[in-house]
Amino acid sequence: xxxxxxxxxEKTTKSRVGEYDVNDVPFGKCFSDHMFVAxxxxxxxxxxxxxxxxxxxxxxxxxxxxxxxxxxEGMKAYKNEKGEVSLFxxxxxxxxxxxxxxxxxxxxxxxxxxxxxxxxxxxLDSAWVPSSETGSLYIRPFLIATDEAIGVKASETxxxxxxxxxxxxxxxxxxKVLVETNYIRAVKGGIGFVKAAGNYGRSLYPTKxxxxxxxxxxxxxDSETHQYVEESGTxxxxxxxxxxxxxxxxxxxxxxxxxxxxxxxxxxxWGLRVEERKISIFEIIEAHEKGILKEAFGCGTAATIAQxxxxxxxxxxxxxxSVESRKFSPKVDETLxxxxxxxxKDQHQWMVKVP
Ligand code: PLP
Ligand code: COI
Numbered sequence: 001x002x003x004x005x006x007x008x009x010e011k012t013t014k015s016r017v018g019e020y021d022v023n024d025v026p027f028g029k030c031f032s033d034h035m036f037v038a039x040x041x042x043x044x045x046x047x048x049x050x051x052x053x054x055x056x057x058x059x060x061x062x063x064x065x066x067x068x069x070x071x072x073e074g075m076k077a078y079k080n081e082k083g084e085v086s087l088f089x090x091x092x093x094x095x096x097x098x099x100x101x102x103x104x105x106x107x108x109x110x111x112x113x114x115x116x117x118x119x120x121x122x123x124l125d126s127a128w129v130p131s132s133e134t135g136s137l138y139i140r141p142f143l144i145a146t147d148e149a150i151g152v153k154a155s156e157t158x159x160x161x162x163x164x165x166x167x168x169x170x171x172x173x174x175x176k177v178l179v180e181t182n183y184i185r186a187v188k189g190g191i192g193f194v195k196a197a198g199n200y201g202r203s204l205y206p207t208k209x210x211x212x213x214x215x216x217x218x219x220x221x222d223s224e225t226h227q228y229v230e231e232s233g234t235x236x237x238x239x240x241x242x243x244x245x246x247x248x249x250x251x252x253x254x255x256x257x258x259x260x261x262x263x264x265x266x267x268x269x270w271g272l273r274v275e276e277r278k279i280s281i282f283e284i285i286e287a288h289e290k291g292i293l294k295e296a297f298g299c300g301t302a303a304t305i306a307q308x309x310x311x312x313x314x315x316x317x318x319x320x321x322s323v324e325s326r327k328f329s330p331k332v333d334e335t336l337x338x339x340x341x342x343x344x345k346d347q348h349q350w351m352v353k354v355p
Contacts, residue, residue: 004112005038005045005046005047005048005112005113006048007036007048007049007050007116007117007120008047008048008049008050009049009050009120009124010049010050010051010052011034011052011124012033012034012052012053015033015127016033017032017033017125017127017128020166022127022128022129022130022135022166023130023131023132023135023166023168024132024168025165025166025167025168026168027138027165027167027168027169027170027302028138028165028167029165030165030166031053031163031164031165032053032121032125032128032137032163032164032165032166033052033053033124033125033128034050034051034052034053034121034124034125035050035051035052035053035054035121035161035162035163036048036049036050036117036118036120036121036161036162037049037050037051037159037160037161038109038113038117038159038160038161039157039158039159039160040107040157040158040159040160041156041157042156045107045109045110045113048113048117050117050120050121050124053163056159056161058146059148061148061149061150062144062145062146062147062148063145063146063147063148063149063155064144064145064146064155064197066150067145067152068196068197068198068201069104069105069106069144069145069154069155070104070142070143070144070145070196070197070198071097071100071101071104071106071142071143071194071195071196071197072097072140072141072142072143072195072197073093073096073097073139073140073141073142073195074093074138074139074140074195074300074301074302075087075088075089075090075093075138075139075141075258075301076088076136076137076138076139076167076301076340077122077129077136077137077139077164077354078129078136078137078340078341078351079126079129079130079131080341080342080343081341081342081343082342083131084342084353084354085122085126085129085137085353085354086340086342086351086352086353086354087118087122087139087351087352087354088258088340088350088351089258089262089350089352090114090115090118090352091352092258092261093141093258094109094111094114094115096194096195096256096258097109097114097141097143097195099193099194100143100194100195100196101143103191103193103194103196104191104194104196105154106143106145106154106155106158107158109141109143109160113160114141114160117141117160117162118139118141118162119354119355121139121162121164122137122164122354123354125137125164126354128164128165128166129166130166130167130168132168133337133341134168134169134304134337135166135167135168136166136167136340137164137165137166137167138164138165138166138167138301138302139162139164140162140163140164140165141160141161141162142160142161142162143158143159143160143161144158144159144161145157145158146158146159167302169304170302170303170304170306171216171303171306174306174307174308174309174323175215175216175217175298175306175307175308175309176214176215176216176308176309176310176311176312176317177210177215177216177217177218177219177232177233177298177308177310177311177312178210178213178215178217178218178219178311178312178313179218179219179221179229179281179311179312179313179314180206180210180218180219180220180221180226181221181226181313181314182206182226183202183205183206184220184221184222184223185199185202185203185220185230185231185253186199186220186223186230186252186253186254187223187253188223188224188251188252188253189252190252190253192230192252192253192254192255193250193251193252193253193254193255193256194255195255200234203218203220203233203234206218207233213312215312216233217232217233217235217298218232218233219231219232219237219281219311220232221281222253223253227280227281227282228248228278228279228280228281229248229279229280229281229284230248230253230254231248231254231255231298232298232306232308233298233303234300234302234303235257235259235298235299235300235303235306236248236254236255236257236259236260236298236299236300237279237296237297237298238260238263238295238296238297238298238299238329239279239284239287239293239295239296240293240294240295240296240326240328240329241283241287241292241293241294242287242292242294243272243273244272244273244274244275245263245264245267245272245273245274245275245328246274246275246277246279247260247264247274247275247276247279248276248277248278248279249276249277249278250276257299257300257301258301259299259300259301259304259305259336260299260300262336262350263299263305263332264276265348266332266335266336267328267332269347272328281313284296284311284318285313285318288311288318288320293320293321294321294325294326294327294328295307295320295321295326295327295328295329296308296311296320297329304333304336305329305332305333305336307323307326307329308320309322309323339351
């Protein structure tokens with residue numbers, strides 16, 4: 001699908017960037033100077049514009065608010081030592097956004113609108129991209145249904161919006177996770193494989209309960225047996241058992257993470273054995289008891305690599321080997337950082353420089 005829209009640009013008259021230390025801000029709370037909006041109506045994309053970051057004018061009857069026709073992406077831009085800004089695998093986010101759009105009966109966003117919207121924004125707001133070792137500009141493209149209508153039906157109007165915010169670490173410490181055996185994130189035939197807002201809303205209550213028990217996150221299990229681990233919070237799950245990297249195989253209940261794919265690609269590049277398959281919690285506990293569960297971690301755009309240092313299941317805690325003893329995940333973390341910072345050969349052409 002090719003659609004070219006001219007982007008009209010209204011620049012801010014007063015940048016707010018000086019009000020922050022972009023290398024040291026809490027995740028997702030301060031937004032860059034500009035935002036991108038493209039509007040869809042009458043069966044086609046109508047207009048695209050960049051404006052100073054501001055609220056959306058909306059009706060209280062806006063359909064996204066009532067029936068959850070709302071999808072989003074999460075991606076990051078990095079600044080290298082020369083001050084150049086590059087995106088990590090934006091083509092993969094673009095494809096996933098449209099996979100979500102199709103499942104939620106929303107119009108697909110043309111590649112030109114998605115990519116040029118981000119490029120234009122990043123050219124205007126490059127001063128907001130952190131240059132620190134672990135900093136990045138988090139980019140949040142999202143698509144929402146904007147019909148003013150209370151009836152349950154696919155909206156006829158939409159807004160595709162991109163906002164950005166400087167981001168440091170999502171988890172500042174390694175995490176303890178609780179295997180959730182009552183509530184579920186996703187079901188067969190559902191929407192777990194797409195990035196729909198409703199997946200996150202439903203996750204908050206079980207996560208709150210886990211946090212009250214001293215865990216930072218839950219491990220979601222399959223809805224039928226609660227035996228097979230799927231994801232942790234908003235991250236894909238990885239284990240190193242013996243010398244094998246093991247991760248749950250993709251299905252319609254698991255989001256196909258871009259970080260997940262990158263981690264597996266590096267593991268294969270390094271000649272490691274990789275298995276993408278069902279993993280039961282009993283297998284994890286058995287590996288722990290045999291002393292061959294060497295690493296567990298979550299991976300995702302916001303979190304990057306989040307080390308898991310303890311797993312709770314059925315009233316018992318299973319402490320994992322220290323982060324210092326781990327080999328694979330720290331190497332992955334460092335390699336990804338080096339590729340993103342332009343210090344290591346980008347063999348797979350993951351980085352896309354802002355033109
Ligand atoms: N799983 C869920 C439910 C997520 O929300 C995310 C975050 O985007 C991920 C996994 C990791 O995906 P990615 O690596 O593409 O960010
Ligand atoms: C991401 O990793 O980009 C996410 O979407 C996680 C969260 C901030 C929703």
